[in-house]
Amino acid sequence: MSGVAEGLAEPGPEPVSIGRMTLYPEPESVSRARRWFRKFLDPYGLTCSLDDCVLMVSELVTNAILYGEAEDAWRVRVEWWRVGEALRVDVHNPGFPAHVRMRQPAADEAHGRGLCLVDELSDSWSAGPSPLGGTVVSFVLAGAWNV
Template sequence: MSDVIGGPEGSGVESVYIGAMTLYPVPESVARARRWFRKFTDPHELACSVDECVLMISELVTNAVLYGEAEDSWRVRVEWWRVGEALRVDVHNPGFPAKVRMREAAADEAHGRGLHLVDALADCWSAGPSRYGGTMVSFSVDGAWKS
């Protein structure tokens, strides 16, 4: 499966679908997302830091579980794509795109730093409407595939 969609720089680079997982909106899904991302991407021998990708996925899935809102039962969907030499990861949830924002967490707060980590580790990230309804938060890591 592939689409021509805007790449990390909006260049219209071909995006190749690599894999996906659908998770229940429960805290245990964060660990499941980490495990399955590693398992599914291992055969691709990514040239980027898989540990950093796993950390960013953990943060975005945590946010989806904590802040996703829906009247009916819902799921969190994580998809990963090859966009040129970049890896793009999309996390979908039923929340509202306008609610995605970086905030300054107080030193004693347990939450509130996830998007700051994504901002620091990813080459780019974005948030907006999901094609499934709700919100999609994405990050891209350049040079994820060996040339």
């Protein structure tokens, strides 16, 4: 089971950027994020489930599009990092960090399970202020690579 912690400070190995994408805040960007993320990460031979990663990216991009807000035109930015044996994925939007919360939706509710899925599938996740401005929500999968 994972947990949420504020901020992105991580002791240990220095994160190495292995990819990023910038998306328009429109519904079509969710399927685009799934497709591109799978295409970009497939060659890395992850030992974790790429399907789980794609699902979590899809949920976080959906949330970023739904809850991001800015007066001017804005984008959703997705970045992925190798941190030792772990994979970390960051999803940035111009919304307010205080608005990120995990809900406990009723069984008959159609929405509200995105962060619950991220919590179940990741080793950890965090939400806080983005260094780009706005909010960043991240997840980590430990042991994503054999070192």
